[in-house]
Amino acid sequence: HTETAFLQEHRLRFRATATGVAHAILASWDVSDPYRRQVMSTHPNDTRHNFPRDMQWGQALQLLEDTTDGLELPQPRPLRVTEGESLTLVVRYARDGVNFQ
Structure with a gap:
């Protein structure tokens, strides 16, 4: 897909309910x-x-993976969260309405 294929974006803010790894x-x-x-x-x-x-x-x-150090790492890092931490889920929808990421 190309960048222009995903035009609509929705952001959902929520808080981690527990401390641990978000898989x-x-x-x-x-x-x-x-x-x-x-x-x-x-x-x-x-x-x-x-x-x-x-x-x-x-x-x-x-x-999910932790990308705070960029995407150039040799292996994905676990996404560690803390109870109460504010998180944002970003969803991008395709023009055709069928696919999202």
Whole structure:
């Protein structure tokens, strides 16, 4: 992909709930009718042992690493967080609305 392929960006601020290593971010989505009578969801609690999730629609998983020293390191470094630390998740959406990073 090229830089111009991802035009929309969303930033979500949150706080670490515990001290430790943040290994990954798990993203899920749901779509519903206006009254939420019919819902299609990929949330882990909604999709256990669910055939469509296993075959087609699953969650998105983004592994995390510490890049504060730049991206030139020979190996990724674990992203260590402290309880209460303010963090920002940046999501970039593709023009086609299908892909994000």
